[in-house]
Amino acid sequence: xxxxxxxxxxxxxxxxxxxxxxxxxxxxxxxxxxxxxxxxxxxxxxxxxxxxxxxxxxxxxxxxxxxxxxxxxxxxxxxxxxxxxxxxxxxxxxxxxxxxxxxxxxxxxxxxxxxxxxxxxxxxxxxxxxxxxxxxxxxxxxxxxxxxxxxxxxxxxxxxxxxxxxxxxxxxxxxxxxxxxxxxxxxxxxxxxxxxxxxxxxxxxxxxxxxxxxxxxxxxxxxxxxxxxxxxxxxxxxxxxxxxxxxxxxxxxxxxxxxxxxxxxxxxxxxxxxxxxxxxxxxxxxxxxxxxxxxxxxxxxxxxxxxxxxxxxxxxxxxxx
Amino acid sequence: xxxxxxxxxxxxxxxxxxxxxxxxxxxxxxxxxxxxxxxxxxxxxxxxxxxxxxxxxxxxxxxxxxxxxxxxxxxxxxxxxxxxxxxxxxxxxxxxxxxxxxxxxxxxxxxxxxxxxxxxxxxxxxxxxxxxxxxxxxxxxxxxxxxxxxxxxxxxxxxxxxxxxxxxxxxxxxxxxxxxxxxxxxxxxxxxxxxxxxxxxxxxxxxxxxxxxxxxxxxxxxxxxxxxxxxxxxxxxxxxxxxxxxxxxxxxxxxxxxxxxxxxxxxxxxxxxxxxxxxxxxxxxxxxxxxxxxxxxxxxxxxxxxxxxxxxxxxxxxxxx
Numbered sequence: 310x311x312x313x314x315x316x317x318x319x320x321x322x323x324x325x326x327x328x329x330x331x332x333x334x335x336x337x338x339x340x341x342x343x344x345x346x347x348x349x350x351x352x353x354x355x356x357x358x359x360x361x362x363x364x365x366x367x368x369x370x371x372x373x374x375x376x377x378x379x380x381x382x383x384x385x386x387x388x389x390x391x392x393x394x395x396x397x398x399x400x401x402x403x404x405x406x407x408x409x410x411x412x413x414x415x416x417x418x419x420x421x422x423x424x425x426x427x428x429x430x431x432x433x434x435x436x437x438x439x440x441x442x443x444x445x446x447x448x449x450x451x452x453x454x455x456x457x458x459x460x461x462x463x464x465x466x467x468x469x470x471x472x473x474x475x476x477x478x479x480x481x482x483x484x485x486x487x488x489x490x491x492x493x494x495x496x497x498x499x500x501x502x503x504x505x506x507x508x509x510x511x512x513x514x515x516x517x518x519x520x521x522x523x524x525x526x527x528x529x530x531x532x533x534x535x536x537x538x539x540x541x542x543x544x545x546x547x548x549x550x551x552x553x554x555x556x557x558x559x560x561x562x563x564x565x566x567x568x569x570x571x572x573x574x575x576x577x578x579x580x581x582x583x584x585x586x587x588x589x590x591x592x593x594x595x596x597x598x599x600x601x602x603x604x605x606x607x608x609x610x611x612x613x614x615x616x617x618x619x620x621x622x623x624x625x626x627x628x629x630x
Numbered sequence: 631x632x633x634x635x636x637x638x639x640x641x642x643x644x645x646x647x648x649x650x651x652x653x654x655x656x657x658x659x660x661x662x663x664x665x666x667x668x669x670x671x672x673x674x675x676x677x678x679x680x681x682x683x684x685x686x687x688x689x690x691x692x693x694x695x696x697x698x699x700x701x702x703x704x705x706x707x708x709x710x711x712x713x714x715x716x717x718x719x720x721x722x723x724x725x726x727x728x729x730x731x732x733x734x735x736x737x738x739x740x741x742x743x744x745x746x747x748x749x750x751x752x753x754x755x756x757x758x759x760x761x762x763x764x765x766x767x768x769x770x771x772x773x774x775x776x777x778x779x780x781x782x783x784x785x786x787x788x789x790x791x792x793x794x795x796x797x798x799x800x801x802x803x804x805x806x807x808x809x810x811x812x813x814x815x816x817x818x819x820x821x822x823x824x825x826x827x828x829x830x831x832x833x834x835x836x837x838x839x840x841x842x843x844x845x846x847x848x849x850x851x852x853x854x855x856x857x858x859x860x861x862x863x864x865x866x867x868x869x870x871x872x873x874x875x876x877x878x879x880x881x882x883x884x885x886x887x888x889x890x891x892x893x894x895x896x897x898x899x900x901x902x903x904x905x906x907x908x909x910x911x912x913x914x915x916x917x918x919x920x921x922x923x924x925x926x927x928x929x930x931x932x933x934x935x936x937x938x939x940x941x942x943x944x945x946x947x948x949x950x951x
Binding site for chain 1: 734789790792793817861923930934936937
């Protein structure tokens with residue numbers, strides 16, 4: 310029996326690697342989907358992510374006892390390196406161990422940190438920061454990107470509501486005005502909690518985006534990376550009933566404990582995750598981006614004729630799979 | 631003690647009505663936030679939503695026994711009225727009662743319907759549609775909007791990655807190319823599952839957006855409304871482990887039952903919810919939209935200088951509160 314639902318699935322399949330076979334059951338022949346284009350990329354178009362740039366964050370097990378691991382990719386140079394260095398130092402000092410998820414605001418952010426800092430109702434003193442971790446200032450929000458990199462990545466320009474242009478650099482979505490580029494707040498990106506300017510935070514307080522891209526935060530809060538696996542362990546957490554989605558003390562049991570956060574390169578070899586992202590310099594990425602902006606696979610009637618940078622997520626996969 | 635977190639909260643407060651008092655604790659004096667601007671709107675700038683346009687969807691209680699109600703606003707004319715009429719008919723025939731949420735795909739959609747239609751693993755026959763419900767065609771995807779309405783709403787234009795212009799009409803976000811306008815896939819919007827074109831679905835299968843706006847679906851799937859209360863009951867559901875986020879039969883217990891879906895005007899007066907939205911024709915909306923595009927409240931350093939239509943959500947509130 311034909312299952313029309315599967316056709317809807319085909320239309321809604323963009324981010325589902327396994328969509329192609331499913332859709333194929335009753336799909337008319339048509340142009341390849343973005344995922345199918347990526348599956349055809351040559352091995353050399355995939356760039357390994359250094360283990361130094363990966364964090365493994367282990368949450369307390371789910372109520373059914375299942376493991377909850379989140380893998381974070383830290384942002385490469387030239388962006389946000391002051392905060393990124395702080396975050397490696399905090400992870401290696403095991404400062405993040407036993408902090409909690411304290412805020413879940415629908416269509417906005419999940420935020421984790423020290424409950425005595427990260428909680429409007431707290432009255433205790435915050436944990437001290439380890440040696441070498443310093444609160445940053447604004448100088449690192451935007452970067453003049455070296456020529457070479459700009460040539461390497463500058464394969465396409467998209468109309469954007471927030472900048473003169475957007476692009477992908479070092480595997481991360483970025484936006485530009487004049488000579489300056491900055492990383493943007495797409496779904497799953499990780500930012501740094503801060504006090505009022507000129508204080509721009511240390512990296513001890515972090516949040517990730519769980520809704521529509523809050524691009525107004527670009528250049529106002531430092532972005533330091535993104536979640537590349539296990540996002541669902543954060544995005545599906547119960548929303549907080551307090552102001553801004555904070556958990557109130559009455560719902561303290563909803564605060565998910567973070568057991569450990571480790572730099573992947575510090576883990577035993579057998580436990581180290583290995584990921585790679587699709588280069589923008591190869592022949593596949595521009596075709597993938599074009600297919601995201603103009604869906605021509607069977608389900609679609611009217612290609613959009615454009616896309617915002619957060620709807621062209623850089624393909625990332627586990628290495629050797 | 632100063633709680634820097636509260637300052638971060640101020641920055642991340644856009645969608646939190648109660649943010650202003652919180653932020654005020656240690657916020658420097660500055661321009662009002664978008665929420666503060668909306669709080670200053672005159673009573674006559676709020677437009678009541680007809681009870682005929684509201685659906686109350688009651689999910690099975692949460693594991694802790696708490697009630698889970700979702701309020702849906704159906705789209706007003708001239709958009710999608712064929713599907714909207716089908717949906718009222720389906721609700722009044724109690725067709726939606728005892729269907730389930732069958733798919734939750736992270737950063738994409740939550741989808742509910744008949745498990746024998748809405749499930750790649752099903753082998754039973756789908757429920758028959760009630761008298762008067764017909765599968766629609768493509769003619770209703772875009773609308774030439776009458777002059778008067780266009781003048782009324784045409785207060786601002788925003789650069790958009792997907793259209794020549796975007797705006798708000800009848801309280802809903804819309805986009806335009808040439809003479810034609812269509813509603814857009816923002817967070818919380820509700821769309822209609824369909825088979826391959828020219829079949830565009832009946833309204834028996836519905837989904838809502840739980841991630842970054844999938845604007846490539848605009849003009850390809852009919853949008854029929856949005857969730858205006860209780861979104862968190864859907865967005866925080868566990869993600870499905872099957873292809874496209876469908877729950878597999880091994881995780882059948884994750885399929886949330888939908889107990890009833892009722893048109894609000896059919897409910898006893900005491901149970902009818904009352905909502906209103908902020909008119910775009912008053913003096914407040916343009917100031918609110920400008921403040922969303924250029925945050926000048928204390929936390930911000932660099933106003934974005936723009937916003938996409940999905941980051942200017944139309945303010946909606948319970949009436950008389």
